[in-house]
Amino acid sequence: MSFAFYVVAALTLAGGLAAVLLKNLVHCALALTVAFAGLALLFLQLDAQFVGFVQILVYIGAVAILVVFAILLTRGSETPKSSEIFSRTWLAGLVVAAAVFAVLGWAVLQAAPGLPYATVAPMVTVQEIGAALMGRYVLPLEIVALLLTAALIGAVIVAMHEKEGAR
Template identity: 40%
Template sequence: MTSLDLAFAAAGAVTLAAAVLAVTTRHLVHSALWLVLSLGGLAGCYLVLGAELVALVQVLVYVGAVVVLVIFALMLTRAPIGPSPEHTTSRLHRALAALLGGGVTALLLAVLVPLAGREAVARTPVVSAVIAGDLFATWVWPFEALSLLLLLALIGAFSVARLTGGRAQGES
């Protein structure tokens, strides 16, 4: 086992633990912050695998844009910070979700574990300049459409917050 294997295992363990905490915590803001750590750990996995451009895009797009947008929307809509009794599920729903998650995990392990014993697949070197060229030449319009969609979501969250804030102030 090499040091890269250990670094990948550590980044994967951090990512997995943060993802579990993001899903299981009852605090909405804490869940968003655990999501930041999970996505950052995934970027660390990409770095260990040698995909620096993908790691940078992971940090810029997901951590730097999507999660900040989620936290900003939470702040604008005045979502409850603490645990909310209205947004909880029954023990039966949680048990069924855990059972379904365990079943999917078992299915994935049954398929992927036998593949781990096989010989390594021949890997062709990938140049970041080629990926960047494809991203900003071939895929530039879908990339820009995604940024426009995120901007519209931000404007929509701001509009909803102003509408609900104006009603709340007028009623009191």
């Protein structure tokens, strides 16, 4: 665990916390982007270049923008008037968050029994990732592709339907 790791981890955590705690929705979205960027840096630090770049490309380049668009096009970016810090469903939220955390923590503990192990991370080239995707994992890849295509067509149909209704 190097010094850089702590800096990046602190940045990521700060971004995540800010995303939850800030009041202005757009600020939250931008803080979330900081968390994404920190995560990408963590990937890069683990020599996982491909995943790191994809994280930037997909999460900062697309997901963050999508979130921002969703905020701007729906509720407006202004700070809500109510001064309550907690929402009404805070208990349910807490339970869900705790459940997710428990599941994740359990999964991590199951996967790596001796967590702080100090082996050298294997260098995985892009070529190997490609070969694995096209060879061993071709079926999941195809399923995901099919799913995405279906989603794409669905989006097109939704958009077309709306257009006809407007006329």
